[in-house]
Amino acid sequence: MxxxxxxxxxxxxxxxxxxxxxxxxxxxxxxxxxxxxxxxxxxxxxxxxxxxxxxxxxxxxxxxxxxxxxxxxxxxxxxxxxxxxxxxxxxxxxxxxxxxxxxxxxxxxxxxxxxxxxxxxxxxxxxxxxxxxxxxxxxxxxxxxxxxxxxxxxxxxxxxxxxxxxxxxxxxxxxxxxxxxxxxxxxxxxxxxxxxxxxxxxxxxxxxxxxxxxxxxxxxxxxxxxxxxxxxxxxxxxxxxxxxxxxxxxxxxAREGLHDLSSQLRSLRDTLHGALLQAIPGLQLNGHLQERLPNTLNLSFPGVSGRDLLAACPGLAASVGSACHEEGDAVSGVLAALGCNSRRARGAVRVSLGRGNDPAQVAAAAQALIGAWNLLAKGSDTR
Incomplete structure (x- = not known):
């Protein structure tokens, strides 16, 4: 595999x-x-x-x-x-x-x-x-x-x-x-x-x-x-x-490569965010638009569960929140503190990038997430 x-x-x-x-x-x-x-x-x-x-x-x-x-x-x-x-x-x-x-x-x-x-x-x-x-x-x-x-x-x-x-x-x-x-x-x-x-x-x-x-x-x-x-x-x-x-x-x-790595990760993150925004109406960013880590993208996908979305993307390894409380479908305490309602929190997915990622992987990730969302959202509309 x-x-x-x-x-x-x-x-x-x-x-x-x-x-x-x-x-x-x-x-x-x-x-x-x-x-x-x-x-x-x-x-x-x-x-x-x-x-x-x-x-x-x-x-x-x-x-x-x-x-x-x-x-x-x-x-x-x-x-x-x-x-x-x-x-x-x-x-x-x-x-x-x-x-x-x-x-x-x-x-x-x-x-x-x-x-x-x-x-x-x-x-x-x-x-x-x-x-x-x-x-x-x-x-x-x-x-x-x-x-x-x-x-x-x-x-x-x-x-x-x-x-x-x-x-x-x-x-x-x-x-x-x-x-x-x-x-x-x-x-x-x-x-x-x-x-x-x-x-x-x-x-x-x-x-x-x-x-x-x-x-x-x-x-x-x-x-x-x-x-x-x-x-x-x-x-x-x-x-x-x-x-x-x-x-x-x-x-x-980390000290010697910080500037270059931060710039690289910010570029990859923003490319992924832009591709998803263009394809998914109603996509919402969780967290501050500017004052955030250069590698982190927490997004709420409308009309679907973040856990179901990732399950429909077996080629991606991402998360719905902190690895310290991944089990179950409870609303993230962090997103609740931001004032996110249960529907928005339920649709959240966290993508965090690192040294091993490149533009081709980001393009593939965007394609996978968009395809999975279209499939799940369509199924949700018909129920």
Missing amino acids: ERPIYLDYNATTPIAPEVFEAMAPFLTDHFGNPSSSHPYGKRAAEAVARARGEVAALLGAETDEIVFAGCATEANNLALRGVARALRGKGRHLVTSAVEHPSVLVPCERLRSDGWEVTVLPVDGDGRVDPDELARTIRPDTVLVSIMLANNETGTLQPVAALARIAHAAGTLFHTDAAQAAGKIPVRVDELGIDLLTLAGHKFYAPKGVGALYLRRGTPVEPVLVGAGQEHGLRPGTENTPHLVAMGAAARL
Whole structure:
């Protein structure tokens, strides 16, 4: 069977060949524990240090501000629960948004059950938080604001720099989940003005099972896991050297090729969107028209189910939303937060492009989606 055209890069990315080449020796020859003092351990420790430097360079951060983790979910938990625990004497109020990933919303709910107050900010019809709403919400006992940089379903970008300024003016720390943004747009911690930032390696061509938390010097955080002293005592456990090497190589690849890749993806995305708009009356874009990731296209197809539409396109691998809640036909919480009604949300399909896509694949994808929609919409009209 011919492999489907992969259009789900926001769910995960394949390991880039350059990344696999960098990590492979650490799966075999260079197997030492980075905490060991002999040559095997020292080689591994040096590789971890280089990887930390590459991730820091991607973000414009200092090397000692990078804390490696097993995934972005772990990093988000460390940011939210770690800051809340460290600052529980100052206050017990946190702020987040209605369109966050579950790895932010669920820890917030856990903190709420443990006695913290959590304010969930609404978003407008484009999926963006109003900075004035944040300014009205922050209180003297607010210890942390967590607003994502780019939404995984719609690609909408939040005005993080403006939101962080408001938080800091009130003496509040700011965290952003940048898992979907890194490798697609410039992500520089000083330009954003944030205190904590989350990365996921598998979103920019590293393997699954590795992430990182940027932690600005002096930011108070208590560990969520306890044990040995790795990662400044914030993430105990023997380092996963091969995956950390891979994340460093992927960070370097992202930094060096960011401009060209972003331009390429934006062109492919807009070509696909234009072809679909021309052929499908009533097609609706979900998310902001300009302020979004260059690779992401979330569209509602009129009169059909997005799940049925993709089932009718076996040659395409796309999604109806986040891979974290693909099962079932429940309306996406992100689209509901944007004010989409159930019919519009039901017809939504997310296409997310990446390094492996080209104009021929985009043309084939457009043809497949248009053909499937015509078939399904016609069938719907006759019932």
